[in-house]
Amino acid sequence: MDVVAYVPGKVLQVKVAVGGTIKEEQEVMVIESMKMETKIYAESAGRVSEIKVAPGCMVKIGDVLLVLE
Amino acid sequence: MSGPPRSFLCTWPLRSDTSRSCSFPSPSACIANPKTLLLGAGAQVGVIFTFLGAHLLGFDLPSAASIAIIGGADGPTTIYIGAKLAPQVLGATAVAAYSYMALVPVIQPPVMRLLTTKNERRIVMRQLRPVSRLERIVFPIVGTLVICLLVPASAPLMSMLMVGNLFRESGVVERLVSTSQTELMNIVVIILGLSVGATLNAETFLRPQVLMVFGLGLVAFALCTATGVLLAKFMNLFLKDKINPLIGAAGVSAVPMSARVVHTMGSEANRKNYLLAHAMGPNLAGVIGTAVLAGVFLSILG
Numbered sequence: 001m002d003v004v005a006y007v008p009g010k011v012l013q014v015k016v017a018v019g020g021t022i023k024e025e026q027e028v029m030v031i032e033s034m035k036m037e038t039k040i041y042a043e044s045a046g047r048v049s050e051i052k053v054a055p056g057c058m059v060k061i062g063d064v065l066l067v068l069e
Numbered sequence: 070m071s072g073p074p075r076s077f078l079c080t081w082p083l084r085s086d087t088s089r090s091c092s093f094p095s096p097s098a099c100i101a102n103p104k105t106l107l108l109g110a111g112a113q114v115g116v117i118f119t120f121l122g123a124h125l126l127g128f129d130l131p132s133a134a135s136i137a138i139i140g141g142a143d144g145p146t147t148i149y150i151g152a153k154l155a156p157q158v159l160g161a162t163a164v165a166a167y168s169y170m171a172l173v174p175v176i177q178p179p180v181m182r183l184l185t186t187k188n189e190r191r192i193v194m195r196q197l198r199p200v201s202r203l204e205r206i207v208f209p210i211v212g213t214l215v216i217c218l219l220v221p222a223s224a225p226l227m228s229m230l231m232v233g234n235l236f237r238e239s240g241v242v243e244r245l246v247s248t249s250q251t252e253l254m255n256i257v258v259i260i261l262g263l264s265v266g267a268t269l270n271a272e273t274f275l276r277p278q279v280l281m282v283f284g285l286g287l288v289a290f291a292l293c294t295a296t297g298v299l300l301a302k303f304m305n306l307f308l309k310d311k312i313n314p315l316i317g318a319a320g321v322s323a324v325p326m327s328a329r330v331v332h333t334m335g336s337e338a339n340r341k342n343y344l345l346a347h348a349m350g351p352n353l354a355g356v357i358g359t360a361v362l363a364g365v366f367l368s369i370l371g
Binding site for chain 2: 006007008025033034035036038039040041043061062
């Protein structure tokens with residue numbers, strides 16, 4: 001399952017790289033939403049095939065952050 | 070009372086409301102999930118309980134109302150009500166209100182943990198439907214009209230709140246929004262802070278009653294958190310798509326502090342939960358609820 005943004009805000013840190021394997025509930029990103037650093041966790045395990053955002057990007061609820069295969 | 074004239078203390082909180090609501094996040098969560106408006110009301114029930122308690126402890130009705138409204142976690146409304154109903158406790162209630170708003174991350178979690186089970190805290194809330202620009206513009210306009218017709222005494226508070234919202238959502242008055250969020254906000258904070266501070270002279274502030282005000286204010290915050298959470302749990306009995314009862318605590322409208330507290334607690338219980346956006350619904354509904362309740366107090370006791 002792709003990692004989707006459930007909070008709007010600005011991406012601060014991307015903690016994974018393309019090709020990396022992630023476990024379920026692993027911290028993959030930090031987004032600043034409403035002046036609060038919010039950690040984003042992976043919904044399911046998988047391999048990162050695409051990272052759709054970079055630090056500094058603004059995201060809305062529903063935006064895809066990581067594409068997993 | 071010595072210090073700034075009452076009329077001064079009545080008008081400046083209203084300007085503060087406008088500048089604050091310009092910087093609030095948008096009411097999309099309220100509009101996308103209207104049930105959360107009820108949670109804003111639920112938290113205000115705690116104010117009513119505190120009102121009765123304060124009166125039983127010896128405060129006259131206007132003072133009890135000013136003290137109880139601390140639980141609404143709305144500084145300008147507290148100052149406005151205090152100036153209109155009970156100037157003799159205004160200083161104490163203002164100090165209490167702002168102090169407890171800063172202490173929300175300390176006051177709310179124990180109450181929230183006490184009233185919810187681990188499973189309830191794990192309830193995941195998912196996507197909010199996207200809210201169109203038209204809806205976000207219509208909301209403050211219709212909201213103001215409806216509430217001002219129902220509770221005319223809340224008109225100054227409601228309209229100032231909503232106009233700030235409308236400034237921002239319309240998208241066509243960027244300069245006004247920018248000024249409201251920065252310069253106006255800072256000016257109002259300085260003026261309000263100094264004016265309310267000027268009412269804190271020894272005769273009115275250095276009295277044992279003030280300790281009671283602080284105590285009751287704390288009770289108000291805790292009770293409002295409790296009633297918000299309990300209403301959410303009650304609503305869950307009838308809902309197919311359960312809401313996470315933690316968001317009821319965001320009905321205590323310290324924006325966005327209590328929403329952040331809700332999010333953090335939700336995330337601790339279940340990492341896949343992102344309650345921040347959902348908690349904004351009750352958060353903003355709570356601001357409206359406090360303004361309405363203040364209007365009710367004013368029309369009955371003013």
